[in-house]
Amino acid sequence: xLAPASETELAEAVAGAAGPLAVRGGGTRGFGAPAGEALxxxxxxxxxLYEPGALTIVARAGTPVAEVEAxxxxxxxxxxxxxxxxxxxxxxxxxxxxxxxxAANVSGPRRIQAGACRDxxxxxxxxxxxxTIVKSGGRVMKNVxxxxxxxxxxxxxxxxxxxxxxxxKVLPATEASATLVLDGVxxxxxxxxxxxxxxxxFEVSGAAHLTADQQAVMRLEGFEDxxxxxxxxxxxxxxxxxxxxVERDAARSAxxxxxxxxxxxxxxEPGDIWRLxxxxxxxxxxxxALGRPPALFDWGGxxxxxxxxxxxxxxxxxxxxxxxxxxxxxxxxxRARLGTFHPEPPALAALAQGLRRQYDPRGILNAGLxxxxx
Amino acid sequence: xxxxxxxxxxxxRRADVVAKLQAALPPDAxxxxxxxxxxxxxxxLTAYTCPPMAVVLPASTEEVxxxxxxxxxxxxxxxxRGSGTSLAGGALPTADCVLLGVARLNAVLETDYAxxxxxxxxxxxxxxxTGAVQEEDFFYAPDPSSQLxxxxxxxxxxxxxxxxxxxxxxxxxxxxxxxxxxxxxxxIEIGGAHLxxxxxxWLGLVCGSEGQLGVxxxxxxxxxxxxxxxxxxxxxxxxxxxxxACVSDIIKAGVLPVAxxxxxxxxxxxxxxxxxxxxxxxxxxxxxxxxxxxAEIDLQLGLIKKIAEAHxxxxxxxxxxGDEAARIWAGRKAAFSxxxxxxxxxxxxxxxxxxxxPYVLRRIGEMSEEYGLGVGNVFHAGDGNMHPLILYDANKPxxxxxxxxxxxxxxxxxxxxxxxxxxxHGVGIEKRDLMNVQFAPADMEAQMRVKDVxxxxxxxxxxxxxxxxxxxxxxxxxxxxA
Numbered sequence: 001x002l003a004p005a006s007e008t009e010l011a012e013a014v015a016g017a018a019g020p021l022a023v024r025g026g027g028t029r030g031f032g033a034p035a036g037e038a039l040x041x042x043x044x045x046x047x048x049l050y051e052p053g054a055l056t057i058v059a060r061a062g063t064p065v066a067e068v069e070a071x072x073x074x075x076x077x078x079x080x081x082x083x084x085x086x087x088x089x090x091x092x093x094x095x096x097x098x099x100x101x102x103a104a105n106v107s108g109p110r111r112i113q114a115g116a117c118r119d120x121x122x123x124x125x126x127x128x129x130x131x132t133i134v135k136s137g138g139r140v141m142k143n144v145x146x147x148x149x150x151x152x153x154x155x156x157x158x159x160x161x162x163x164x165x166x167x168x169k170v171l172p173a174t175e176a177s178a179t180l181v182l183d184g185v186x187x188x189x190x191x192x193x194x195x196x197x198x199x200x201x202f203e204v205s206g207a208a209h210l211t212a213d214q215q216a217v218m219r220l221e222g223f224e225d226x227x228x229x230x231x232x233x234x235x236x237x238x239x240x241x242x243x244x245x246v247e248r249d250a251a252r253s254a255x256x257x258x259x260x261x262x263x264x265x266x267x268x269e270p271g272d273i274w275r276l277x278x279x280x281x282x283x284x285x286x287x288x289a290l291g292r293p294p295a296l297f298d299w300g301g302x303x304x305x306x307x308x309x310x311x312x313x314x315x316x317x318x319x320x321x322x323x324x325x326x327x328x329x330x331x332x333x334x335r336a337r338l339g340t341f342h343p344e345p346p347a348l349a350a351l352a353q354g355l356r357r358q359y360d361p362r363g364i365l366n367a368g369l370x371x372x373x374x
Numbered sequence: 375x376x377x378x379x380x381x382x383x384x385x386x387r388r389a390d391v392v393a394k395l396q397a398a399l400p401p402d403a404x405x406x407x408x409x410x411x412x413x414x415x416x417x418x419l420t421a422y423t424c425p426p427m428a429v430v431l432p433a434s435t436e437e438v439x440x441x442x443x444x445x446x447x448x449x450x451x452x453x454x455r456g457s458g459t460s461l462a463g464g465a466l467p468t469a470d471c472v473l474l475g476v477a478r479l480n481a482v483l484e485t486d487y488a489x490x491x492x493x494x495x496x497x498x499x500x501x502x503x504t505g506a507v508q509e510e511d512f513f514y515a516p517d518p519s520s521q522l523x524x525x526x527x528x529x530x531x532x533x534x535x536x537x538x539x540x541x542x543x544x545x546x547x548x549x550x551x552x553x554x555x556x557x558x559x560x561x562i563e564i565g566g567a568h569l570x571x572x573x574x575x576w577l578g579l580v581c582g583s584e585g586q587l588g589v590x591x592x593x594x595x596x597x598x599x600x601x602x603x604x605x606x607x608x609x610x611x612x613x614x615x616x617x618x619a620c621v622s623d624i625i626k627a628g629v630l631p632v633a634x635x636x637x638x639x640x641x642x643x644x645x646x647x648x649x650x651x652x653x654x655x656x657x658x659x660x661x662x663x664x665x666x667x668x669a670e671i672d673l674q675l676g677l678i679k680k681i682a683e684a685h686x687x688x689x690x691x692x693x694x695x696g697d698e699a700a701r702i703w704a705g706r707k708a709a710f711s712x713x714x715x716x717x718x719x720x721x722x723x724x725x726x727x728x729x730x731x732p733y734v735l736r737r738i739g740e741m742s743e744e745y746g747l748g749v750g751n752v753f754h755a756g757d758g759n760m761h762p763l764i765l766y767d768a769n770k771p772x773x774x775x776x777x778x779x780x781x782x783x784x785x786x787x788x789x790x791x792x793x794x795x796x797x798x799h800g801v802g803i804e805k806r807d808l809m810n811v812q813f814a815p816a817d818m819e820a821q822m823r824v825k826d827v828x829x830x831x832x833x834x835x836x837x838x839x840x841x842x843x844x845x846x847x848x849x850x851x852x853x854x855x856a
Contacts, residue, residue, distance in 0.1 A: 053729055075626075105575070112569075132820075134816055136820070140727055142757045142759040142797035144533045145813075146801065146818070147582065147839075148582045152578065152824075154578070172628035172629070195489070225669070226666065229667065277569055277572070279486075281489055342573065344573055347562045355823075358827060
């Protein structure tokens with residue numbers, strides 16, 4: 001395994017690579033390793049710059065997410081997008097890295113209010129497939145200088161370049177939070193309640209339907225008094241949907257959202273796990289089209305986690321509905337047959353291939369991970 | 375500011391190209407009369423003008439695609455234009471180009487409150503997007519100062535920000551989907567009402583690409599429910615250093631206002647004359663706004679005022695009512711036009727780390743002395759996005775050049791302290807030749823490779839963003855031949 005300890009060594013390793021490279025951070029995702037020699041960026045580790053007063057942090061790509069979160073927590077701040085931990089689903093042992101988190105654009109329940117990982121990402125450095133070091137963005141919150149390659153790198157899974165450094169804008173952590181629980185609601189009724197909550201002025205920062213429990217849950221965050229006030233007002237908005245319970249215990253509330261974030265409820269039983277992103281009101285429709293499998297709705301209904309029998313292609317449920325599906329947990333055989341990512345229409349697939357040829361002319365970066373071409 | 379020489383071969387085929395455009399579009403959608411072309415000779419960077427070869431005003435995605443197919447086949451450059459409010463020259467034509475204006479694409483296609491989205495044609499103005507949903511108490515968050523006039527198409531091209539993006543983000547954070555037409559006429563749907571990309575983040579790549587990758591004809595935007603209320607507080611300080619320190623303390627304290635705006639003495643005076651907002655006379659003024667119910671606002675402003683008091687403000691006053699709040703913002707948002715009434719000016723847009731504010735403001739003051747040109751500062755302090763306004767006299771020979779040299783020095787300073795050339799206005803032609811201050815050749819090469827994929831012949835807005843000598847082989851086809 002190649003294990004560069006610096007950006008320069010990373011660039012040399014890529015430039016000197018004789019064949020395909022399988023790029024890894026913490027190895028926690030379980031999306032399957034592409035063919036080729038393993039290259040770990042774990043050696044590029046450490047927070048390089050943190051300015052609490054400017055709400056910005058810069059870290060090397062191999063830095064554990066937990067380390068960045070601890071550094072931020074010490075100053076009362078946090079990553080706004082609440083990244084999920086894939087280990088609950090994958091059962092992997094590694095430690096998630098910030099580079100892997102960016103490469104997969106990993107977000108959690110707060111995505112609906114604070115944006116995705118890509119929205120907080122303000123700068124990257126990466127090594128392209130020729131071994132050239134490239135930077136885009138920087139360490140300031142507002143930056144429109146040149147093309148936004150920062151967004152392009154987020155979610156490109158190491159197929160266009162290997163991240164060496166990532167920079168984020170961060171937010172103050174909130175003083176208090178509460179979870180409003182609506183019991184005994186179907187996904188259809190639950191998503192309607194979530195829409196009403198998200199259309200209120202109370203800045204709901206989590207909106208999920210726990211399908212196994214027939215519960216809609218909504219999170220409010222802010223100052224203590226603010227959360228109290230908003231809980232009352234939001235419960236009134238939801239009165240037509242039934243009685244609302246307010247969970248103010250911080251630990252129990254945090255547990256609910258960690259379980260939503262990691263799709264914990266689906267992990268224990270066997271089966272393939274898919275993640276679908278659709279328009280929120282389409283969520284229950286797509287779920288019904290799939291035959292109402294064990295599921296969890298996040299993002300107000302727009303993010304559907306489903307567990308289906310091994311080898312089921314849930315993309316059929318998206319017929320006539322805009323959105324995309326990602327195969328998160330599956331056997332290697334199913335993954336080989338169905339692929340991990342949603343197929344793109346021909347015009348975008350052509351652009352994707354064009355970009356890969358520009359950024360990785362030898363086709364050595366995670367070859368085949370995001371496309372059929374080797 | 376240099377622009378490429380027009381292609382004589384294209385100019386020689388002008389009548390032919392115009393005839394083809396006229397055959398593809400309704401009669402009133404092609405403008406070729408010299409006097410009418412003058413209206414499109416510049417955008418809000420008025421120091422530079424050049425009438426285009428022709429103007430087209432398509433009214434549908436199909437018409438845009440038809441125009442681009444013709445220009446692609448003819449090898450004619452196309453400069454897209456929203457409302458022409460770019461401060462960076464993003465819509466400045468060349469003499470051999472077809473200028474494609476999206477002004478007729480102004481419809482609202484769908485509003486969806488349950489999913490909190492609106493689908494509009496891209497020529498619709500920023501403020502009229504909010505106008506379409508405000509009856510239901512919703513709004514579109516990005517609020518550039520030009521929001522009354524600027525088009526969503528231009529907002530997407532430049533990834534525009536605004537005063538309230540500290541809380542709500544800039545255009546790219548509020549854009550969910552687009553219909554985009556590539557230079558060869560291919561129409562592509564990206565995103566929609568769902569969140570995030572299933573593969574590459576095409577939407578993120580298109581947003582902020584300054585009209586160089588394609589022409590956006592429709593957009594799905596995130597709309598938000600209006601907060602229960604909002605209230606600004608005015609804080610005056612003896613020096614900009616103290617104001618800067620106060621900004622940093624507010625942010626560190628965990629209160630995140632929706633906006634923190636800064637004005638120096640010159641701008642306070644100019645904006646006060648314009649809006650009668652009751653700004654205090656002082657060296658540095660902060661406008662800090664928070665949102666929520668009355669009680670929530672009281673709570674947050676209580677915390678913020680306590681922080682401010684530790685910095686011994688010379689004035690500290692909350693807006694008494696909605697009318698005063700409106701005037702406070704009217705003054706701030708009119709800053710550019712108010713100063714434009716009394717002087718020629720150039721507006722810069724560099725962003726710096728908030729911690730460098732005091733140093734950078736001091737250096738700008740020193741440079742102002744050295745260059746002998748006045749400068750006013752008004753900016754989004756919460757996110758470090760500065761807007762120094764350099765005053766010059768357009769009728770005085772050499773003054774514009776001095777002003778540009780001064781501006782370049784300020785932007786170099788922004789990069790030096792860890793910032794960037796432009797926070798929300800875009801590169802256009804204005805900052806094009808400074809790109810190599812911020813980027814190494816390999817960084818720019820990586821960006822240009824994206825354009826190679828979307829627009830291999832480099833026909834869309836080609837003379838922008840990258841220094842002319844850097845883009846020259848691509849624009850003239852030398853790399854393709856090689």
